[in-house]
Amino acid sequence: xxxxxxxxxxxxxxxxxxxxxxxxxxxxxxxxxxxxxxxxxxxxxxxxxxxxxxxxxxxxxxxxxxxxxxxxxxxxxxxxxxxxxxxxxxxxxxxxxxxxxxxxxxxxxxxxxxxxxxxxxxxxxxx
Amino acid sequence: xxxxxxxxxxxxxxxxxxxxxxxxxxxxxxxxxxxxxxxxxxxxxxxxxxxxxxxxxxxxxxxxxxxxxxxxxxxxxxxxxxxxxxxxxxxxxxxxxxxxxxxxxxxxxxxxxxxxxxxxxxxxxxxxxxxxxxxxxxxxxxxxxxxxxxxxxxxxxxxxxxxxxxxxxxxxxxxxxxxxxxxxxxxxxxxxxxxxxxxxxxxxxxxxxxxxxxxxxxxxxxxxxxxxxxxxxxxxxxxxxxxxxxxxxxxxxxxxxxxxx
Numbered sequence: 001x002x003x004x005x006x007x008x009x010x011x012x013x014x015x016x017x018x019x020x021x022x023x024x025x026x027x028x029x030x031x032x033x034x035x036x037x038x039x040x041x042x043x044x045x046x047x048x049x050x051x052x053x054x055x056x057x058x059x060x061x062x063x064x065x066x067x068x069x070x071x072x073x074x075x076x077x078x079x080x081x082x083x084x085x086x087x088x089x090x091x092x093x094x095x096x097x098x099x100x101x102x103x104x105x106x107x108x109x110x111x112x113x114x115x116x117x118x119x120x121x122x123x124x125x126x127x
Numbered sequence: 128x129x130x131x132x133x134x135x136x137x138x139x140x141x142x143x144x145x146x147x148x149x150x151x152x153x154x155x156x157x158x159x160x161x162x163x164x165x166x167x168x169x170x171x172x173x174x175x176x177x178x179x180x181x182x183x184x185x186x187x188x189x190x191x192x193x194x195x196x197x198x199x200x201x202x203x204x205x206x207x208x209x210x211x212x213x214x215x216x217x218x219x220x221x222x223x224x225x226x227x228x229x230x231x232x233x234x235x236x237x238x239x240x241x242x243x244x245x246x247x248x249x250x251x252x253x254x255x256x257x258x259x260x261x262x263x264x265x266x267x268x269x270x271x272x273x274x275x276x277x278x279x280x281x282x283x284x285x286x287x288x289x290x291x292x293x294x295x296x297x298x299x300x301x302x303x304x305x306x307x308x309x310x311x312x313x314x315x316x317x318x319x320x321x322x323x324x325x326x327x328x329x330x331x332x333x334x335x336x337x338x339x340x341x342x343x344x345x346x347x348x349x350x351x352x353x354x355x356x357x358x359x360x361x362x363x364x365x366x367x368x369x370x371x372x373x374x375x376x377x378x379x380x381x382x383x384x385x386x387x388x
Contacts, residue, residue: 022151
């Protein structure tokens with residue numbers, strides 16, 4: 001099953017064991033920058049232990065970035081109460097000289113949540 | 128949380144089926160100068176694309192500014208144009224038109240307005256008058272037709288009327304030119320036993336020739352004549368007592384035209 005993405009509140013929904021690609025379109029080319037995509041347990045991660053999935057993309061060309069999440073990675077996300085696991089995702093722009101800018105969460109008060117649900121018919125929720 | 132409902136109300140991104148995912152999440156970088164500076168610091172050649180984009184934007188802005196400046200130049204004429212239009216408006220204002228028309232006495236607006244207001248009744252009156260006139264004229268023509276086709280009337284036109292002109296009798300052999308179609312009347316008194324007289328058409332010589340044997344008796348002739356015809360009257364041993372010209376009924380002058388009874 002693919003992912004479900006709500007562009008208004010930036011929420012992404014997936015089932016454990018599914019894979020998908022999230023495409024980001026930037027308002028300018030981001031050549032020669034690096035992008036970090038992270039899924040963490042808390043919105044403002046203060047500990048590396050909070051980060052569940054972290055992916056760094058280099059050699060980006062143009063203004064598009066495709067973040068692929070594998071089946072194994074979604075299985076790393078656990079289901080909580082009410083058959084849903086709530087996480088947060090973030091997007092950061094940086095380079096080798098120490099430049100670092102958080103693009104998401106942004107200043108528009110949109111909370112980038114990543115919800116994970118059990119796969120249909122699955123009994124083991126990864127808890 | 129009702130995860131089922133939440134799951135159904137959002138769009139599905141089917142990456143594996145090949146549906147385009149471009150632009151699925153749009154990320155707006157607001158601190159553009161900071162990013163440009165970072166790009167420049169990391170690699171001066173790395174921000175070539177960014178610089179190209181900026182140059183394109185700058186050129187587009189320059190063109191837009193030029194167009195705006197052209198529009199501003201055109202806008203300088205706007206007050207003049209407005210002034211000209213105002214002048215034109217004054218020139219063609221209702222007051223000026225009325226004044227001009229009244230000065231030239233081309234149109235009396237009050238009369239025109241009154242005529243316009245009364246046009247229906249005026250037209251109706253004219254129609255009624257014309258219809259009445261036509262009806263009267265038709266009746267007159269019908270009367271004339273009836274009159275002109277009456278045999279008694281037509282035959283009476285060639286009969287002598289009671290209108291006549293007294294002619295001055297001349298000496299024997301004198302000629303008289305007839306003023307119109309009509310009759311010449313000549314009454315002669317006998318002075319001796321061998322008296323006679325004749326009334327003759329000069330052109331043809333046809334005549335009435337009358338002998339009168341009894342002294343102091345009279346004899347008379349009434350002969351039809353044509354307009355312009357010359358009549359010659361000759362007499363001997365007698366005297367013309369009465370000489371006159373009688374009009375016909377068809378051409379007899381009316382009393383006011385000088386006819387005599």
